[in-house]
Amino acid sequence: MRALVVDDSKAIRRILSQMLSSIGFEVSEAAHGKEAVEVLAASDPFDLGLIDWNMPEMNGFELVCEIRKNSKYDNMRLMMVTTETEMSQVVKALEAGANEYVMKPFTKEMIYEKLSLMGLPVSP
Amino acid sequence: MAISTGDFDFIRKLVLERSAIVLEPGKEYLVESRMLPLLHKEGLESIEILVGKLRGGTKNGLADLVVDALTTNETSFFRDIKPFEALKGHIIPDIIEKNKTTRELTIWCGASSSGQEPFTIAMILRNDFPQLLNWKINFISSDISREMLQRCRAGKYSQLEVNRGLPAMLLVKFFERVGTDWKVKDDLLKMIQFREINLAEPFPVLPKVDVLFLRNVLIYFDVEMKRSVLGKIKRVLKPEGYLFLGAAETTMNIDASFERLPLPQSGCYQLKG
Ligand SMILES: C[S@@+](CC[C@H](N)C(=O)[O-])C[C@H]1O[C@@H](n2cnc3c(N)ncnc32)[C@H](O)[C@@H]1O
Numbered sequence: 001m002r003a004l005v006v007d008d009s010k011a012i013r014r015i016l017s018q019m020l021s022s023i024g025f026e027v028s029e030a031a032h033g034k035e036a037v038e039v040l041a042a043s044d045p046f047d048l049g050l051i052d053w054n055m056p057e058m059n060g061f062e063l064v065c066e067i068r069k070n071s072k073y074d075n076m077r078l079m080m081v082t083t084e085t086e087m088s089q090v091v092k093a094l095e096a097g098a099n100e101y102v103m104k105p106f107t108k109e110m111i112y113e114k115l116s117l118m119g120l121p122v123s124p
Numbered sequence: 125m126a127i128s129t130g131d132f133d134f135i136r137k138l139v140l141e142r143s144a145i146v147l148e149p150g151k152e153y154l155v156e157s158r159m160l161p162l163l164h165k166e167g168l169e170s171i172e173i174l175v176g177k178l179r180g181g182t183k184n185g186l187a188d189l190v191v192d193a194l195t196t197n198e199t200s201f202f203r204d205i206k207p208f209e210a211l212k213g214h215i216i217p218d219i220i221e222k223n224k225t226t227r228e229l230t231i232w233c234g235a236s237s238s239g240q241e242p243f244t245i246a247m248i249l250r251n252d253f254p255q256l257l258n259w260k261i262n263f264i265s266s267d268i269s270r271e272m273l274q275r276c277r278a279g280k281y282s283q284l285e286v287n288r289g290l291p292a293m294l295l296v297k298f299f300e301r302v303g304t305d306w307k308v309k310d311d312l313l314k315m316i317q318f319r320e321i322n323l324a325e326p327f328p329v330l331p332k333v334d335v336l337f338l339r340n341v342l343i344y345f346d347v348e349m350k351r352s353v354l355g356k357i358k359r360v361l362k363p364e365g366y367l368f369l370g371a372a373e374t375t376m377n378i379d380a381s382f383e384r385l386p387l388p389q390s391g392c393y394q395l396k397g
Contacts (some may be wrong), residue, residue, distance in 0.1 A: 085283060087301045090292055101292035103283050113289040116205050 001120065002044065006036045007052040007081070016050050016081065019108050023115075023122050033058025037066060046076050048120060050070045050111075051098075053082035055088070061096060068097035077118045081106060084096065125157075127152050131175040135159075135190060138178065141190045143268050144324035145344040149372065158193045192269050196344070199237040201244050201290035203339070207368050210390035211335070212248050215366050219334050220255065222364065230262040232333045232355050232360070233375060234323060235341035239276035240285070243308055245337065246315050249295050266321035276318045277310030323353050332362045340370035347378060354379040360397065367393040 003025045005016045010031075015018045017027040028043065029064070030036035032055040040046070049067065051060040060080060079100040080093045090101050098113045113123045127135075135155055136147045142175040147155065159171055166186070168174050178187055202208050219229060242265035249256055267273055286295055286306045299306045321328060323341065336357060342350050354375060361367060367382065369375070369391045375382040382393040 030247065034356065084195075085304075085391075087299075091296050094296060096294055098292075103287055106287060110287045113200070113202070113205075117289070117291050 001048065003048040004029050004030065004046045004048065006030045006033065006055070006060065007050075008032055008055040011051075012052070012081075016111070019052075019111050020048075021028060023112070031066045032056050033063035033066070035059060036063055040067070040073070045073065048118075049076055049078045050081050050116070051078060053080060053084045053093075061093060064093060064096045064098050077120065079114060079118070081111075094099045099106060127156050127171050128378040131171055134175050134178065134192075139188055139191055139194050141196060141205045142187065142257060142324075143322065143344075144346075144349045145195060145243050147194070155194065156186075159190070161234075162189055162193045188270065192271050193270055194225045197269070197272055197342075199236045199240045199249050201240045201286070202277075202287040203241065203244075203289060204371055204389070204391075205289075206387075206389040207337075207339070207391055208244060208248060210385075210392055211245065211368075212252055214250070214387060215335060215392070216253055216256075217264050220253070223259075223334070227258070228262070229256065229335075230331045230333050231263040231264070231337075232330065233337040234262075234321065235267055236265040236276055236318070237272050237286075237340060238281075238288075239265070239279065239308075239339060240281075241270075241339065242276070242316050243279070243298075245310065246312050247298050249315070250312060251294065251297065252303060261315060263316045264330065266319045268320065268322045270320060273318050273320055276316075277313075279313045280305045281307075323356075324349060327356050327360060331364050333360050334362055335366045335368070336361055337368045339368055340373070343374050352380050354382070361395065363395060365394070369393065 001024065003020045005027060006011050007013045008031050013029045017029060018028050023080060028039055028041050034057040051058040051063055060082065065123055067076065067078065078098045080098050081102045081104065083104045085103045093101055099118050102110055102114055115122050132152050132155060139145050139147055160175065165173060185235060225231060233245065234241045246263065264275060280302065282305055298309055298312050300309055342353060345353065357367060358381060371391055375393055381396055383396050385392045387395060
């Protein structure tokens, strides 16, 4: 399984990457939406994207819209991991094509439980 | 703060009598850490003083608070997922077929804690089985803890709680934002009747149950109490009803009249034919 972690905080990227690699994901990182688009274009397809909302260059919501425009990425599960906690934001993200939504702060259990909800394997 | 053996024994017996929960020696640390917030709230200086009041029986309701503080309420939406997949994929469709003439469905959630489990079930019914809308649904949800029942009736969850296991799509559909919390919408809340039921005591009169969730509670009882609870369950469960136990629980070596269904990791049982 391959995952792309997109967050402008290096610390958060590291935490999420560790959580995913410890359950067998091969993880790539990007610091904002634009970089994520470049990584996506240059690599094999990903199964999962964990995406922050507020980032420079291209934000996470725009990134979700961008990814969902391309049917090549239809099988990629997208989960927002963000400090945005308004109901309207959750709705907006889902409508744009995000599959799941986690509000920061998060724990390992929360991330793993959401992955299982999206039908991804969570065994170490 | 250390607890004396005498005080520990007193609390142990109290909790055993009231809730059937077994606190083995070695759980002193648990009693200490769980009593701290209670001492603070009640303005008591030490466990000794607390036990003194309990022995004297001077303060009504104090024993309930002690029992409340010592029960583990850990739960989450869609906890362990598999049981709910089985419910959605097999069990509800089966009951819909079986009960199609009566159009009645009875569910009992017997250790509902803060409500995530009954609301998970209610969301599945509403979201995935629109054909049940004109059925009579008896949905009883119970716990021994008044504090937990209050939480159930309020249907209010923190951000941390809704982050755990609740699909975002269902959050959007069945919750509304209230301040920084998330509240279950009335429509869902009204499906469920919340009641105080102590599993260790004789059950009140209940309708015969199609599906019984009794997850992660037997684990706190000793074998005799487990057997006694399962015995009472046999009488409320319909002959073809379903019983869900927690991932670490089983009827094996306790009561031979149940058999585990071959639904992977669902912890689902039925009475043998
Ligand atoms: C760990 S929670 C389980 C919650 C939920 N069923 C789940 O699996 O996520 C255990 C619950 O059992 C309740 N409980 C403990 N002893 C009980 C008794 N004798 N009768 C009824 N409920 C009891 C506690 O109050 C607590 O809410």
